[in-house]
Amino acid sequence: MKKIFKITGIVIGALIVLILLAGFIGYSRMSYKASNNYSKLGEKAEKLKVDGHEFRDLNKNGKLDVYEDSRAAIEDRVNDLVSQMSLEEKAGSMFITMIGMTPEGEPMDKPFMTSNPLDIMMTFMMPSSSEMLINRKMNSFNILHAHQANILARYNNNIQLIGEKSRLGIPVTIASDPRHGSEHNPGAALSTPTFSQWPTSLGLAATRDTVLVREFGNIARQEYLATGIRLALHPMADLATEPRWGRSNGTFGEDAQLSAMMTKAYVLGFQGDSLGSTSVACMTKHFSGGGPQADGEDAHFPYGKDQVYPGDNFDYHLIPFEKGAFPAKTAQIMPYYGIPIDQTDENVAFAFNKTIITTMLREKYGFDGVICTDWNIINATKMGDARAWGVEGLSPLERTKKVIDAGCDQFGGESSPELIVELVNSGQLTEARIDQSVKRIMRDKFRLGLFDNPFIDESIANDIAGKESFRKLGKMAQAKGTVLLKNDNLLPLKKGTKIYAEGMNEKELLNAYGELVDTPMEADVIVKRTNTPFEPRDEYFLESFFKQGRLYYSDEEKAEILSLISQKPSVVIVNLERAAVLTEIAAESTALMAEFGLSDEVATDLLFGVKKPEGKLPMELPSSWKAVLDQKEDLPYDSKDPLYSFGYGLTYPTQTISMTTE
Structure with missing residues (x-):
């Protein structure tokens, strides 16, 4: 018996040593890769003084370029920047996905001691921060962590410094799902106690108070700004006409006119009357209305891919966009995952559907802002297959082309710019078409003032986020709704x-x-x-x-x-x-x-x-x-x-x- 115990102990000990050794090797490899990636960065942008004004020399050439000149017209700045971008830089700009951060507000590049499942998921199931920022040349990300406000602010400054050290100094756009409620769902909403706490969109709609909803947007805007979040992946202008739908609580309910009123007030609260340096841009979703899910099943999952219209009521779901999002000048739009069954000339999901994106959104409504797909519709990941409903038989390369041909600009939840590079180099897409989308994406960065100063004051973040007057109004809204x-x-x-x-x-x-x-x-x-x-x-x-x-x-x-x-x-x-x-x-x-x-x-x-x-x-x-x-x-x-x-x-x-x- 003692011999068995001894052998068992040796085996267990050997396994522990092997596990520790494997962990050490993995950690060392990730550390080396990160260090190698960061070594590719250039220097910080120096200050240029011209005619009594100070500018950032983002491309480090010692002179003031048009895109660096805050006095120049935005369109001139956009055109100058895009003319200097390589194809790889353009392709990287057309992707936005999740990115991790450490509890200290540092980029996540290697494992660290944690019991947080989100940290573990981000470390082992996503590319490292340096890989996406430096090698894949991406500059838009959504964050999932709910740290204290000063940590979120520190992270913004750390990641903006990486952007500044890139060849052209393109700043990072940090985006987020809703953070002001109690719900925590990594696929839809993120409870963030450091912010003021408000009812869900259903609760805001229950108040029937557009002034209050605009004030909510204004307060959320200030809390986002204090932490570096400049793009709201909300509101949802979808209609909860199907009561079983699992995302009903993100909507303003089932009435199109009420939803339109609330959507308009919400966007105006975040963006103001026009998008500027103190705005948070809104990506209103999900065009052309993601509510009528067959049997109420959500389109995140294969069994919920179909949107159906047995009441022949497709146009009703457009009203919150027609009378809400568009009059409020929402900066961006996101289509949903679902397939609008028998509503267009092909039964493919919204982002792949040229009738929805180009004929309707671009041409009928004249929308020229960024159109970003919902997350993970191109490539399978460690978390599951791509949500490529209606085009499951296409390859990732073919899906990418179809999305761009449909009229979309940016890919959510994806990090594969090499696919766009391949499509252009093989002649399947023109670089001029890529330029259209990149200009839209960069235009919003310029309008938000990110090229002029993307950094924020960490020392005041905790004073702004969750301010007592904000919390008091949030409690009033909870009661009123x-x-x-x-x-x-x-x-x-x-x-x-x-x-x-x-x-x-x-x-x-x-x-x-x-x-x-x-x-x-x-x-x-x-x-x-x-x-x-x-x-x-x-x-x-x-x-x-x-x-x-x-x-x-x-x-x-x-x-x-x-x-x-x-x-x-x-x-x-x-x-x-x-x-x-x-x-x-x-x-x-x-x-x-x-x-x-x-x-x-x-x-x-x-x-x-x-x-x-x-x-x-x-x-x-x-x-x-x-x-x-x-x-x-x-x-x-x-x-x-x-x-x-x-x-x-x-x-x-x-x-x-x-x-x-x-």
């Missing part, structure tokens, strides 16, 4: 009410106005917070982050809620990511609220009348699962006998509020 669906003379609660609570992370906050008790038996009122039901899935990498499938509670889930709230007068607060079937819960509860990103602090204020729920539903709530199945994916408010109709919402009579409002 909460919808009171039912109230049988229970709310607002009286001071001193004994409460038993479930589903609250900070239930002790209830003690500020009431008394938290340990059992339902001791309580005067039961408060239950719950979420929208969904179907857990895990076949594909991102599936666990997308809430899809059923909108009804399972028998087990329903029994748990009903058995609790039937014991005493009860308040149920449901977080609506989609249009849940709440029929049985509504019948049993004494009061029912729908919220769209509500902190326990604000929930407590609402329960006791310190704040009032004022929201109106941005989509109808169906009365049954059958009603959901019978409705048509492209039509708004078409479920039979909805439990609560679009626009429904109660509030507290002013005279009954139990405590002084803030």
